[in-house]
Amino acid sequence: MRAMQYQQVGGPNQIVAVEVPVPRPAATQLLVKLAASSVNPVDWKLRQSQSLFYRPVTFPSIPGADLAGEVVEVGGRVTGFKPGDRIFAMAKVGTGAASAEYAVVDEQAAAPAPANLPLAETAAIPLAGLTALQSLRDLGGIAANQRVLIVGAAGGVGHFAVQIAKSYGAHVTAVCSGRHAELVRGLGADDVIDYTQRSEFAGEQPYDLVFDMIVRTPLRDFLAVMAPAGVYVSTLPSFSRVSAALLLPLVSRRRVRITMVKAHSSDLDQLRALCESGKLRPVIDKTFPLSELAAAHAYSQQGRAGGKILVTIGA
Ligand SMILES: NC(=O)c1ccc[n+]([C@@H]2O[C@H](COP(=O)([O-])OP(=O)(O)OC[C@H]3O[C@@H](n4cnc5c(N)ncnc54)[C@H](OP(=O)(O)O)[C@@H]3O)[C@@H](O)[C@H]2O)c1
16 A cells, blocks of 8 residues: 655655555454545654654654544454444554555544545544543533633644534634634634734633643743633643643642543544534645645644645545
8 A cells, every 4th residue: 555654753855655565453443444634743743753742653654643534344343333434533643654545543543424524524633623622621621601712723723622612602712823813713713812913811801711732822821811710721741831730739729731632432423423513624724645745744844724734545
């Protein structure tokens, strides 16, 4: 099968096309013929050996965790899927190998793809959508009528977070650059702060929940605009955030939490339900064919995407 692979730490130009054998599914895995994958920053952070959460990859490495496609074979202990099923899934970060014509994925990391979207587009959802859902729901304890500040609201995770927060009935203030203001308003944001024009985030009332994917603003600036029992959730484990997660409970009712996304089919089911009820949709900023994965990584590394970067494979 065709795959994109790199042999050593380095820039996007390390990624080259190769022919490799089709992987074999283990007892609890599905073998999937991919319609598409999508790029997440962790893909290129691992290639550059920069990820703080995950072990360095072993070489050669086929990047990619997000996938959507058709099941072609199931392992002996798989009970929930059969060949022909159309699924979306989050394969293992670092070893998921989703930049290929076929990939294997654990049954518990897959779910039926949303029926109201083209199958390829659903590959944009898993990692970023799960991150947004788990951050807001599990770490943030989001609830109706809360005031939520989303920093990085136009990106892969952020644009899902805006929609998910609205689906819970929250009031959303989105932080992004002016060129993405219309995009986030179109996804339901109530207020938009253009960080290129304004560097303080105070709203009319304090925020119950701050979800920060950028982690460039000092934590004290967020704590200053949060409710007394507010929660700050970050996707990046910076020293200041990890220290505050441990020490803040000693002196305050405010909490700092760090996300580590997990692949759960029940959460993918929740994302599918949101899509099928019209409350969630992936915004695709750019689409690249598999052969141009290096260009897709380079584009992601610029950090300016509005929504997701899709990689089409068999679509
Ligand atoms: N811990 C975990 O489990 C986990 C899971 C997923 C992602 N992450 C991490 O979370 C981060 C975000 O991921 P992603 O997929 O959303 O990345 P992404 O799609 O590359 O995010 C790009 C977005 O960031 C925005 N941006 C850049 N600078 C900004 C600023 N100062 N203020 C507000 N927005 C800004 C850009 O908007 P403008 O062009 O409008 O500025 C762009 O829309 C990455 O570092 C990723 O590695 C962690």
